[in-house]
Amino acid sequence: MSGPLLEVRDVRKQFGGVVAVAGVSFQVFPGEIRAIIGPNGAGKTTLFNLVSGLLPLDGGNVRFRGRFLNGLPPPDRAALGIGRTFQNLQIFANMTVLENVMVGRHLKARSGFLGAALRTPRARREEREIVDAGCAALAFVGLEGRRDDPASSLPFGQQRLLELARAVSMEPALLLLDEPAAGLNPTEVGRLSELIYAIRARGVTVLLVEHHMDLVMGVSEEILVLNYGEVLAQGPPEAVQNDPAVIDAYLGVGDADA
Amino acid sequence: MRPRSDLIALGALALGMGLVPLTFTSQYHLSVGVFIGIHAIVTIGLCLLMGYAGQISLGHAAFYGLGAYVSGVLTTRLGVNPWLAMGGAMALTGAVAYAFGRPILRLRGHYLAMATLAFGIIVYLAFVEFKELTGGPSGLAGIPRLRIAGFVFDSDRKFFYLTWAVVIGMLLLSLNVVNSRVGRALRAIHGSEVAAETLGVRTAEYKLKVFTLSAVYAGLAGSLYAHYLSFVSPPTFGFIASVEFVVMAAVGGLASVWGAPFGAAAVTLLSEGIRDLMPRLLAYASGEHEVIAYGLLLIVIMIFVPEGLTVGGLRVLRRLRRAV
Numbered sequence: 001m002s003g004p005l006l007e008v009r010d011v012r013k014q015f016g017g018v019v020a021v022a023g024v025s026f027q028v029f030p031g032e033i034r035a036i037i038g039p040n041g042a043g044k045t046t047l048f049n050l051v052s053g054l055l056p057l058d059g060g061n062v063r064f065r066g067r068f069l070n071g072l073p074p075p076d077r078a079a080l081g082i083g084r085t086f087q088n089l090q091i092f093a094n095m096t097v098l099e100n101v102m103v104g105r106h107l108k109a110r111s112g113f114l115g116a117a118l119r120t121p122r123a124r125r126e127e128r129e130i131v132d133a134g135c136a137a138l139a140f141v142g143l144e145g146r147r148d149d150p151a152s153s154l155p156f157g158q159q160r161l162l163e164l165a166r167a168v169s170m171e172p173a174l175l176l177l178d179e180p181a182a183g184l185n186p187t188e189v190g191r192l193s194e195l196i197y198a199i200r201a202r203g204v205t206v207l208l209v210e211h212h213m214d215l216v217m218g219v220s221e222e223i224l225v226l227n228y229g230e231v232l233a234q235g236p237p238e239a240v241q242n243d244p245a246v247i248d249a250y251l252g253v254g255d256a257d258a
Numbered sequence: 259m260r261p262r263s264d265l266i267a268l269g270a271l272a273l274g275m276g277l278v279p280l281t282f283t284s285q286y287h288l289s290v291g292v293f294i295g296i297h298a299i300v301t302i303g304l305c306l307l308m309g310y311a312g313q314i315s316l317g318h319a320a321f322y323g324l325g326a327y328v329s330g331v332l333t334t335r336l337g338v339n340p341w342l343a344m345g346g347a348m349a350l351t352g353a354v355a356y357a358f359g360r361p362i363l364r365l366r367g368h369y370l371a372m373a374t375l376a377f378g379i380i381v382y383l384a385f386v387e388f389k390e391l392t393g394g395p396s397g398l399a400g401i402p403r404l405r406i407a408g409f410v411f412d413s414d415r416k417f418f419y420l421t422w423a424v425v426i427g428m429l430l431l432s433l434n435v436v437n438s439r440v441g442r443a444l445r446a447i448h449g450s451e452v453a454a455e456t457l458g459v460r461t462a463e464y465k466l467k468v469f470t471l472s473a474v475y476a477g478l479a480g481s482l483y484a485h486y487l488s489f490v491s492p493p494t495f496g497f498i499a500s501v502e503f504v505v506m507a508a509v510g511g512l513a514s515v516w517g518a519p520f521g522a523a524a525v526t527l528l529s530e531g532i533r534d535l536m537p538r539l540l541a542y543a544s545g546e547h548e549v550i551a552y553g554l555l556l557i558v559i560m561i562f563v564p565e566g567l568t569v570g571g572l573r574v575l576r577r578l579r580r581a582v
Binding site: 084095103106107112 | 431432434435438439440441442443445446448449450452453454455456457458459460461467471
């Protein structure tokens with residue numbers, strides 16, 4: 001594929017009088033690992049919410065594989081192949097570790113209430129496939145030993161991994177990672193960058209929002225810098241690092257995480 | 259993924275309930291047993307709605323009543339076969355829940371509770387006011403009994419077995435739903451609606467479907483009620499009944515459909531006890547006083563065993579075992 005997988009054009013979002021995203025445009029190409037950085041409040045998470053459909057656009061448009069996503073609800077975007085994780089974890093605390101990941105296989109099966117109630121052959125076959133894929137996704141992030149534990153019993157770092165496994169089990173074409181390194185210790189961050197490479201090796205395009213600069217500079221091929229809801233700079237890590245506007249914005253704001 | 263322990267427990271429940279009529283032979287005891295079973299069917303549905311999907315209904319007695327009245331009206335006014343009427347009761351109750359649930363399930367929390375409460379009151383008033391159809395306040399009598407090829411479910415003992423066979427069947431179907439893609443989707447909605455949506459779960463659709471399903475359960479229970487007593491009247495299906503069902507679900511425990519039969523038993527027995535006790539304590543006590551006891555019971559449960567009797571009971575058992 002030569003065209004962009006995701007195309008964001010002149011996207012705007014306003015909360016009351018606050019302009020969170022003020023006309024941002026960028027493209028993500030298949031197979032890329034691209035990062036979005038910027039000081040707190042730059043509009044990064046808002047941008048993710050606009051792409052995954054959790055917030056309606058106030059202007060501009062988002063295209064995925066050439067298709068306009070405007071107005072499409074989140075489940076439809078998931079069905080098209082957009083997966084995501086959350087900065088403030090959204091694991092299903094009321095379920096086991098394996099069950100959490102199994103929800104990630106929701107779209108890969110079809111059986112409904114009746115099929116489930118009567119345990120039709122198709123429902124049982126799908127259930128086996130869901131369990132197998134769920135276990136595989138847990139093994140991928142190294143959580144297979146905790147599969148039957150309540151998800152809420154995992155330490156924070158492992159909950160992040162669980163969310164990652166859940167999103168990966170969807171087999172998305174595009175994976176949006178919202179600050180996956182936040183709250184992780186240095187060892188876990190190292191492991192995370194290996195996982196991000198492994199996810200890309202599975203043919204998944206990765207777009208991540210991150211404050212952890214070592215991780216961002218290490219894994220991403222392209223970086224988009226946002227500031228006050230606008231694109232400040234865009235390019236490969238070295239170019240962005242040496243961009244005077246970027247240095248100014250970061251030094252000016254004094255971002256502690258950077 | 260159906261735990262083997264569920265099947266064993268279902269077998270044990272079937273065996274236990276099969277033995278009950280051998281121990282308790284009085285009509286009164288058996289009829290209380292029938293009511294526990296009928297209430298359990300409603301509560302199982304409510305458990306799916308409240309415990310798994312995290313939505314509330316303060317109007318489930320309306321669906322219970324719709325099931326009862328549809329069965330009553332179809333059989334007495336149109337001469338429909340009681341089994342067909344039962345199917346009709348479930349279908350119509352489901353259809354009403356679907357039509358009503360579509361707009362109101364967009365509401366959350368207290369607003370959803372208020373809307374279902376209002377729905378319950380409207381349906382109750384309909385039972386009272388549509389006299390030509392429902393018989394109004396004086397009720398609808400002469401509802402025929404269920405029969406299969408000459409075998410009539412005419413005694414309390416026969417109906418006890420029928421009711422509990424249905425309870426166990428509905429438990430089995432519900433456990434299958436719970437331990438499936440659908441059950442996980444429902445729990446995911448409860449856990450994090452946002453995450454569920456981004457994983458492809460159409461939350462609005464699932465909420466509507468589980469709401470409809472829980473109404474169908476209530477409709478089935480209502481139909482059983484009508485064919486058991488052969489008489490229905492509005493007070494059975496009022497607001498207090500809706501509260502009773504919620505209390506049954508909460509007392510039994512919302513974390514599992516297994517709580518339903520226990521919650522139904524606890525509350526039904528309690529209300530029988532209160533009905534017995536209240537007039538002795540207070541000269542002018544009426545049925546309304548039951549509500550006070552439900553309120554107290556709910557408060558005590560929420561404070562001391564918020565998971566309900568089943569899960570809470572298991573926890574206490576485990577603690578005892580560890581202590582021994």
